[in-house]
Amino acid sequence: MKFRTRAIHVGNAPDPQTGAVIPPIHLSSTFVQPGAGEWGKFDYSRSGNPTRSAVQETLASLEGGCGALAFSSGMAATHCASMLMGAGDHLIAGMDIYGGSYRLFHRVCATAGIEVSLVDLQRPESLAAAVRPETKMLWLEGIGNPRLTIPDLPALAATAHELDLLVAVDNTFATPALMRPLELGADIVMHSATKYLAGHSDCLAGVLAVKSPELLDRLYFLQNATGAVLSPFECFLLGRGLKTLDLRMREQSRTAMKIAQFLEGHAGVKSVLYPGLASHPDHARASQLLDGGFGAMITFEANCDFEATKRIVASTRLFRLAVSLGAVESLIEQPATMSHASYDAAARQQAGITDSLIRLSVGLEDVDDLIADLDAVLS
Numbered sequence: 001m002k003f004r005t006r007a008i009h010v011g012n013a014p015d016p017q018t019g020a021v022i023p024p025i026h027l028s029s030t031f032v033q034p035g036a037g038e039w040g041k042f043d044y045s046r047s048g049n050p051t052r053s054a055v056q057e058t059l060a061s062l063e064g065g066c067g068a069l070a071f072s073s074g075m076a077a078t079h080c081a082s083m084l085m086g087a088g089d090h091l092i093a094g095m096d097i098y099g100g101s102y103r104l105f106h107r108v109c110a111t112a113g114i115e116v117s118l119v120d121l122q123r124p125e126s127l128a129a130a131v132r133p134e135t136k137m138l139w140l141e142g143i144g145n146p147r148l149t150i151p152d153l154p155a156l157a158a159t160a161h162e163l164d165l166l167v168a169v170d171n172t173f174a175t176p177a178l179m180r181p182l183e184l185g186a187d188i189v190m191h192s193a194t195k196y197l198a199g200h201s202d203c204l205a206g207v208l209a210v211k212s213p214e215l216l217d218r219l220y221f222l223q224n225a226t227g228a229v230l231s232p233f234e235c236f237l238l239g240r241g242l243k244t245l246d247l248r249m250r251e252q253s254r255t256a257m258k259i260a261q262f263l264e265g266h267a268g269v270k271s272v273l274y275p276g277l278a279s280h281p282d283h284a285r286a287s288q289l290l291d292g293g294f295g296a297m298i299t300f301e302a303n304c305d306f307e308a309t310k311r312i313v314a315s316t317r318l319f320r321l322a323v324s325l326g327a328v329e330s331l332i333e334q335p336a337t338m339s340h341a342s343y344d345a346a347a348r349q350q351a352g353i354t355d356s357l358i359r360l361s362v363g364l365e366d367v368d369d370l371i372a373d374l375d376a377v378l379s
């Protein structure tokens with residue numbers, strides 16, 4: 001079955017008891033056992049729940065994994081993956097990762113004795129240079145945040161595997177509709193499913209998908225032991241969002257391309273970063289690794305200072321000033337004060353997150369209305 005068909009049918013069999021086309025949401029926290037000390041398919045909802053199993057089946061199919069786990073947030077999923085490491089281990093992460101991942105690695109993993117190095121993955125030689133005998137994992141984003149860099153995942157994964165590292169990819173920006181990291185060499189895919197996967201800004205969720213059953217068992221153990229599972233109702237919302245993921249990603253990518261072209265020619269704009277533009281440093285790689293669109297995130301530098309940038313992001317009418325991304329409504333934000341505020345100032349500068357950088361999450365509104373909204377505040 002093709003991607004779109006799997007998004008609708010895998011994990012979504014009609015209810016055998018009632019024939020309901022949409023399976024019921026199983027809210028039960030506990031399940032009757034066949035006998036004392038005997039276990040059925042489900043016993044307690046932290047360990048397993050039918051609604052969660054269903055959406056996990058869909059997610060695994062879309063990412064091309066052997067299994068997936070649904071978490072209460074993207075950060076809970078990232079934290080669970082980080083628990084594969086322990087005191088004395090070393091993690092290498094890309095320089096332009098989400099601010100919350102930066103904070104988790106530097107302020108939570110560090111207190112557990114895990115050392116973190118941020119490296120510029122645009123220079124592939126920097127990976128081997130940063131590796132130590134105790135390095136266990138490489139963490140990167142399929143589309144970097146917020147400069148929309150596209151690392152050479154197949155090459156980085158091959159190097160990392162030669163060095164015996166696990167490769168984990170945050171695939172939030174690309175989604176499996178455009179990129180499937182497990183097929184490109186990653187061992188673990190992580191999602192803030194809060195974003196495109198659920199797609200409607202009404203649900204906080206996280207995902208890990210893997211291709212090795214052994215890794216799935218280890219992550220399942222950690223998730224069950226620590227407890228950050230996704231609730232049944234959120235599982236339903238996530239599964240509902242997945243059914244239109246491919247359609248949304250393609251349409252939002254098309255709109256984003258038109259907006260990026262508009263911005264590139266605008267006097268109020270210094271530079272535009274969008275992987276679909278020939279001017280993007282990673283455009284050629286984006287064309288190779290992304291399939292069906294270049295994503296719906298655009299980053300641009302306004303032709304003005306910090307204060308004027310703050311005024312711009314607060315003045316659009318349709319683009320709402322809010323963190324997060326990936327939903328049907330368009331959002332605007334200033335990474336320096338919002339999504340990447342948890343970076344320290346030096347790391348922000350090194351990652352190219354300037355004061356006048358603006359990040360757009362392009363939604364499903366009419367492209368002409370979105371362009372008029374931006375034109376009004378930039379002119």
Ligand SMILES: Cc1ncc(COP(=O)(O)O)c(C=O)c1O
Nearest residue numbers: 073074075098172192194205324
């Ligand atoms: C790229 C990326 N990864 C991870 C996260 C964290 O996900 P959550 O907010 O669902 O915990 C976010 C949230 O903005 C994100 O943008």
